[in-house]
Amino acid sequence: MRRIFSSIGLFAIAGTMAAQCINSFPSDQTFSGFTVGTPGTFANNWANDTGDDLNWWVDKNGTPTAATGPIGDHTSNSTSGTYLYVEASGVGNTPGKTAILNSPCFNLSALPSPYLTFWYSMRGNQMGTLTVDLDVNGSIIQDLWSASGDQGQYWKEGWLDLSPYAAQTNLRLRFRAVTGSGERSDIAIDDVFVGNLSPLFGCNEVTASNYVPSVNINDGSCDYSCPVGQSRVRIDIVADNYPQETTWTLKNGATNTVLAADNSTGTTLCVPTGTCLIFRINDTAGDGIYHNSYGYGAYAIYLDQVLIFSGGTFGSFEETTFNCAPGFSCSSPLPLTLAPIGSSYPVTLATVTTPSTEAWYDFTPPQTGSYSITTCGSNSCDTRLWLYDMACNQVTLNDGVEGATFADDNNGGCGTQAVVNANMPGGTVHHLRVGDNAGDCNGQITFSIIYNGPVEGCMDPGSCNYDPLATIACPGCCIPPGDPACPDGPDLIISQSALASSIYLSTVNITDNCAPAEGCTRALGLRKVLRFTTKIENIGNTDYYIGNPSTQPDMFNFDNCHGHAHYAGYADYILFDPLGNAIPVGFKNGFCVMDVGCNSGFTAQYGCSNMGISKGCYDIYSSGTTCNWIDITDVPAGQYTLVLRTNWQHAPDALGRHELDYSNNFAQVCLNIARDAQDVLSFTVENDCPPYTDCLGQPFGDARFDCTGACNGSAKAGDLNNDGNRTQLDAQEYVTAILNNAISPTPCNDLNGDNAITVTDAALLANCYNQQNIHDQTEHVVHYHPWSEFPRGWVDAASQVDLKLGSIDPVAKTVDILVRNPDCRVLGYEFTMSGLTIQSVQNLVPGLAGDIATESIPGGSRVIGLSYIDSSLIKNADFIPLCRINYSSLTSSTVCIAGITDIVNDKANNVSTSIVDGCAFIPNTVAVRPKVWLQGAYSTTDQLMRDDLRALSLIPLTEPYSALGFTQVNGGGGEQVAPAVFMVTGPDAIVDWVLVQVRSANTPYAVLATRSALLQRDGDIVGLDGTAPVQVQLPAGNYQLAVRHRNHFGAMTLDPVALSATPAIVDLRSALTSTWGTNARVPFDGKMMLWSGNVVTDGKLKYTGAANDRDPILNVIGGAIPTATQPGYYKEDTGLSGVVKYTGMQNDRDPILMNLGGTVPTSTILEQLPD
Known part of the structure; x- marks a missing residue:
């Protein structure tokens, strides 16, 4: 231990600061009030030393160098919290460079047992040293605690007994970091505690075998060993900025029993050695926990201290299977030995019996060609087969064919045995899953893999019989276009019997935000749906070839919530009411169009990797398939016709072949949807079901009523300027009309059907034209535009956005609005204010500068912010500045966010909203309600003043007095009023602007404040909203009050008026109110009025x-x-x-x-x- 004496100057500082030292304990410093930067902004008297080499920096979200520094902070175990650290990378930062951090001073005199504890991170194989020194009354005592070298990836606790210094009134902590030999020596600290402590050392980590609840200092002795015959599983999670979005489970793969589960907090546990384990991490936002905008979170799984998997970049979930027997999962397949192909086909490459009911294998076709994988002839039980050509962590398991590249369940032509016939590309790994129906096979299944040989066919793309699957050209088989021998095309039909026999009512709980976004449902939550089977058959003479998104992108749309490509023309589900109006209930994208089965004599070829429907074959989306339904939750009781249609746009296939007949691309059922007294839904299928005809009388025609009710009309919902297009001009017109209260809901402008016009309608339109622009960037054969089908939109009740009143500056006349949106991005917002009249609004979000329009009207109370170009505010777990309101005047001593009309997420859907701390009292604000009559404008007939200027729309929206040369002081001048104020008629109709002056009671020639206000017909002078009192920024007290007009003499009270936040009534109409001077007013009709005629305004x-x-x-x-x-x-x-x-x-x-x-x-x- 060394004692170093400071300079005289430091002694002087220590002496003067002693009285300001911290003397309230415990003192917990989490660094949460510090601002991230290099070094950032420190708080609470923490500071970098000035005589060292480097600075400590405020950081979060992990240090920039790999393999060193913490991933997240210790306090929150997430990337959103802050800590302090020393950066070792960069020129001159190593080796052996020192950074000293000084704490505020502490007065320990009242602590009998003072202690220091803190947490530190020293991860890296080039690590240096961290030391704790003390500054006691200006004397530095060094090396009281230290750690050197790599301390591992976890935060560790450090401590120091301060009892030797218990009597000290001026003690500072000095954290001295010395970088190591290279950049992998970042050193961090967090959660510094100073207070009274009776230390109990040991392990306070709940999942350790030697956990002791009373331990208050973790000395690193935690024991994570397990009993004999058991293994330790450790799950580490550092959450991103939104830990509430994360959950995880650990299951026993054999029994599906949940062994452990939590939110964003990891754990450790002992499991029997050899237990098959499945870990799944979920993210409700669908963006994982490692994200450029939302934090670089991470997770890791260990088994007996061996890293199994680490990650953070995933979508809605990621699943890892480990410690399982071979064949249990996609990631641990059984070996598969294939025989040589040879030159004679077909050839059996393998015949295998599975060790269990369900087993996985990796099958890599040795060369491109036709393959059969079959359980036929080797089993008597109900078998199933699935093949997946995507990565294992992208596989979504289903009992049916959904999600598989190729699959079969009783449709392969061998009864209950499964047969997959498919053309497969050589060299591509296919994860083969062999299983049965509910344990029907009693433990084992035998299957064979057969190579049927290469596909021989016409390989000339210019020929009418071109075969895109062919790998060997057939000699002389190609037929030129126009030849009578050309095959005459495919022909798709929808099975009427499959629809009618499969329809049933079901309840689904929708938690996936993409479901309503992609048209599967109208909203989240519990939905009532009619499920049914869609079976599309090709009864033509050629295949209907679709291809895949990479080689035939024009057959697909890519503008989908889930991010994968859809074949856009698969199926459309439309519910028509008796008048022929289409009720929005759902749309089926073809994520995969494949040969699920074939009629006798035909062979399947197509799967998800190369889509199509072979002639004589069919695709099925069964009634159990997700989204193969219509959502009737909100459909009124009545008679309806459900129409299913495929390729309704008469698009050719990817080879340009048109169908032979488009009139058979439809199926329908007539439904009677009923609701009982408790609003419980039911339905029946009507046997008498005439074919649906459109409004032009065409069976299954496309003519629809437009939003005006015209059959096959051209009007488009949202096209406010009626130019035939939906563009940004229309969205801007929405906002302008809303702000000016100049729009009422109609079927052509109410885009979400809520009988109100708000920012939501403008946002839905912006989403419409922006999505269309994205869609138009690629060529497409099928025109699929769900974003332009109105009404649409739903309420994302699970996403919460809050607004809060921020700082108010009465001098600059500004109010800041804060936003917190932890669950979703924000595309637009609309809210109203009270207590002020708005002059203008400006955006305060740096990331949206130039991308969002923040709008209001002068004198109004409504604010609308909307991105017309589809940018959006990123999620924020804490309040951040949203916009700044510049106001022209106050109408109350209390300013409030009066209400939130709507806030929409980045998909233009409404979210849940609330106002937090929405009001603030404006100090030094007084209110007054003056009253005057204007001579010349007053009428003895109705004893009111005329409002001809208002009726003729002549009164300006901005006060006229500044331009006329009247002096404005203390926030007066530039007042503006909303047009709606001049819409009021009757006694409260506006006559003209007046100027209210508040003068000194002692020296009444001194004008202390001015406000331009509005004069009503009955003589009341009101604020800019047309009703409120006139507000002035002055402290409560006695003042003289004067009222002036642009062509009338002004008048001032003779006696001072007591002004406060409670509005004072000053009636200059009454002779009982004395005025300064002689004959300051003119008597008329028993009343006192301001003299008229001062046109020159010179007094x-x-x-x-x-x-x-x-x-x-x-x-x-x-x-x-x-x-x-x-x-x-x-x-x-x-x-x-x-x-x-x-x-x-x-x-x-x-x-x-x-x-x-x-x-x-x-x-x-x-x-x-x-x-």
Whole structure:
């Protein structure tokens, strides 16, 4: 131990800081308040030393160099938490470079047993040293704790007994890191504890065999050995930024029993040695736990300390099978020995008996050609066969053929035995799964693999009988196009009997977000579906060839939620009501179109790797297949016709061959859907079922009613500008119309059918044209556009997005809105504010700069943000700034997020929303409700002022006083109002803008604040929303209040008015309210009014002479013809009629003379305001 004395300057600092030392314990520092950077922003008086070589940096999400540093922080065991570390990579960072971190000072005088504990990471084979020193009143005591060399991949706990320093009032921790010999020596710390502790050393890890609950310091002694005959499984998980999305299970592969399960926390456990194990990790967002935007999480599986698998990059799930007998799973296949092919065909390459009911083998066809894999003749039980040509972790197991490249279950032509006939590419590994139906084979199955030989056929693509499967050319067999011998094409039909005999009602629980996105259901959750079997047969004279996405991309669409290609023309399921309206209920993409079975005399050829339906063969999507249904959850009771159709667009196959007959591409059933008093669904199939005819009378025709109700009309839902296209212009028109309250729902604009027009409709349209643009980047034969089928959209109730009120700056007149969206990306949002009127809005998300439009209207209260180009806000587990509202004025002393209309995810679907801490009180805000009458505008008939300016749409949306030269102070000026405010009629209709001045009670000529406000017909002066009091940013107190108008004299209270957050009523209409000066108001009709006629706005009312108020009236109407008039918003319009008149009835000149007495035109009246 060495004691080093500091300089005099450091002693001085220590002495002055002692009184500020931490004296409240325990002190836990998780570094969560620190900002990531190099070095980042430190908090709570932690700081880098200035006399060393390197800095400690604030970090999360793992250090950049492989094989060193932590993956995530210790506090949260995820990539979202922060820690401090020293970066060893980079020029000059090694070897032996020092970085010193100083803690805040601690006053330990009240702690009887002070202790330091912390967690550190020192992973890397070039590791250096971490040391803890103490700074005690400016004296450095070194080497009190240290660790050197590679400490392994896990965080470890360090500790130091501080009891020798218990009386110290000024003690600092110094973490001194020294880098090693190279870049793999990153050193990190986290979770620093200083407090009273009675240490109990040992193991406090629950899954260890020597776990002791009372242990409070982990000394590294945890024992993970298992009893004899058992093995230790360890599952390590470092979650990404969204640990709530992660779950996992560990099962016994033999019994399917769950041995362990958790969310994003790993575990260890002992299992009997030799237990077959299946580990599955799930991610509800479908993006794994290693992601560029969401954190570089990871997981690892160990068996007896041997790494079995590690990863993090996957979709919705990843499954690992280990410690299992050969043949148990795809990843542990049994060996398969093949005989030579030879030159005589067919040849049996292998005959094998499985060791168990279900077994896996890897079969690699030795050369391209026709193969048969069969259980026929060797078994009497019900067998099944599956082959998969994808990676094992991409295999999705089903009892049926779904998901397999080739498969058979009773359709191969050998009764209950399975036979797969297929053309397979040589050299491609096919994972062969041999099984039975519910244990029918009692443990063993015998199967054979037969090579039938190469496919011989015409290999000339220009010939009409070109065979895409042929590998050997047939001599002289190719037929030129137009030759009478050309085969006349395929012919697809949908089996009516298969549909009618298989339909039944079922309940499914939909948790996959892709199900509604791809049209399988209308929403998530429990859905009532009608399941049925779709059987498509080729009764033509040639194959219907589709190919695969890589060689025939024009036959597929790639714009799918799950990310895989679909054959777009497979099947369409349409439910028609009695009027011929199509009810959106589902659509079947053909993920794989294959020869499931063949009629006698025909042979199957096609599978998922090379799709098609051979002549004489058929494909089946059974009633048990996912998405082979229609969703009738929300369908009203009634009579309906369910129509199934295939290749309804009359598209040729990939070789350009058209079907012989398109009239037989349909099947239908008539349904009576019923609901009882408890709304329980049921259905019956009607025997009397005439063929469906479209609105033009064509059987199974394509003519539909458009959104206006016109048969085969051209109107498109969402095409607001009626130019025949759905584009960004339409989406922008949606937003403009919403903000101006200028749109009502109709079938042509209500895109999600909720009887409201919101940002959701605009987002659905943006999603529509953006998806179409993506779709149009590749050529396609079949036109599949589900994104443009309206109404659509659903509520993703499992995704939550919250808005929160952020900082408010009354001086800059801004309010920040924060967002938290841990479950989904955000494409658009719409919310309303209260307590203010909006001037403008700006985006605060750096990643969306230029990609999202944040919009409002001046004077409004509604905010809409939407990406028209399909960018979206990434998920955020914590609140981040979303947008900044610049407001023109406050309408209340409390500002709130009044409500969230809609927030949509990146697929333009609604999500669950809530407001968190949505209101804030604005300090130093006072409110007032002044009242005035304007002479000239007042009518004795109804005892209200005229609102001609409003009725003629002449009142500007922006206050006029700044432009007229009136002085604006303390946030006044530039106020704007929403057009909807001027829609109000009756006593509360707006007459004009007025200017409210709050003046000093001691020196009333001093204007402390101004606000432009709105005057109603009944004399009330209101805020910019048309109802609220006028708000001014001043502390509560006594003030003089004045009201001014652009062509009237102003008036001010004689006595100070007490202003506070509670609105004060100041009625300048009443003679009981005294005003400053002499004759500041004019009496009329028993009321007090502001003098009219001050056209020049100079505080003087003059009829003749220089700067008089009469001549400007003549100038406005032209200056030559006194009988002329001029409509508009002019200050020369003294009567506020909307028309400037010099002569005639109700002209604007005479009232000036009358106010001067009517006989002495040279008289003058002065405005009674102190200046």
